[in-house]
Amino acid sequence: MEDVYSRTAQGIELYRKALAIAQANVDAAFDCARELAGVTSPSAFFEVYMKHARQQLQAMTQQTKELAELA
Numbered sequence: 416m417e418d419v420y421s422r423t424a425q426g427i428e429l430y431r432k433a434l435a436i437a438q439a440n441v442d443a444a445f446d447c448a449r450e451l452a453g454v455t456s457p458s459a460f461f462e463v464y465m466k467h468a469r470q471q472l473q474a475m476t477q478q479t480k481e482l483a484e485l486a
Contacts, residue, residue: 429485436478443471 447467454460 425485429482432481432485436482439474439478440471443467443474 447463450463450467451460454463
């Protein structure tokens, strides 16, 4: 019974972490879209897009590490 409880708790924690990651990614996408909507030149668009792409790459690296630790 303890083993079942332990595995269930681990699964729930992994699920909660995945949901938190999904929420953070959705928030980041909306932030990027909001910022892109306000640009006035192609160079500004590229600059904003690349900034968010770098941030998301760093976030994805961290998120993958966190999920791997839980799994």
